[in-house]
Amino acid sequence: MSSKTIIKVLLVDDHPLVLDGISARLEGSENLDVVGTAGNGQEALEKALELKPDVVLMDISMPVLNGLEASSRFRDEQPDVKVLILSMHDNREYIVKMIQNGAAGYVLKDVSSDELINAIETVFQGGTYFSAGASHTLFSQFADEAEPEAEPVNVLTRREETVLKLLAEGLCNKDVARQLNISVRTVETHRQNIKSKLNITTAAGLTRFAIEQKLITLT
Known part of the structure; x- marks a missing residue:
């Protein structure tokens, strides 16, 4: 990916320390620019209208408006914004629901910084991304059906x-x-x-x- 292509990222999590940690992890990429943060899905929707991010990196469990509901609203109200879920939940119900609600990818919080950056770049380019843990949970259970x-x-x-x-x-x-x-x-x-x-x-x-x-x- 060209270093001249700057991807604007909005981080969404209800824990300030987590936001600081994710922001620090993304500093290693010259292609990414964290344009803002939000503490819940409603705030994310409002800030996205103002900041025009390319990718929203969002948690699921949040007050006011959780990631599931926010993803659905991003799909309907701001379809140009790519939603990438970053979560500790690795159960199929969450992953499938996020796909149904329009998320372009699902990454577990234990991934490396390089993989997280790769996931953001992938969804920005129009692809989908599932980290290994999310893929295993999702695809293996589908294979059993x-x-x-x-x-x-x-x-x-x-x-x-x-x-x-x-x-x-x-x-x-x-x-x-x-x-x-x-x-x-x-x-x-x-x-x-x-x-x-x-x-x-x-x-x-x-x-x-x-x-x-x-x-x-x-x-």
Whole structure:
């Protein structure tokens, strides 16, 4: 990622010490600029209107308006803002709900600073990101479930299915293009066709579909 691309980040957590700690961890990246902090989801929504962040890095358990509700409102009211969850909760209920509410990723608080920065950069570029712990909790439990009777993924071509899988794994358009040796414009066309065929409009929705169809598996 170019060092000239500055990603504006809004940090949201109800513990001031946690906010200070996260801010310090992000100082190692020249691509990130912490433009502000908020102590709950309502404050985050208000500050986002003023500060215009690219990514909101947000906890779930907060007073006034929690992360679950705030993510849904960001999706509806400020859809250009990417929401990345940073939480200590690694249970499937939280992770799935956050995806349904429009979050672009879910990272556990025990990740390294480098991984946290990578997660922010990934969702900023239009990808999705799940830390290893969140992925294991989510994907392994989906793998234990019975196969769905319907297989709507069949409406996609083989190439579209491959593109969807890579996007759901967190790759941005540029990375998908590089891996498949095709142009970024071709990836964008595939992405739009996938969304149209599946009637899905968000990156989080595509990720949820890929999980439900078991296109993503643990390695």
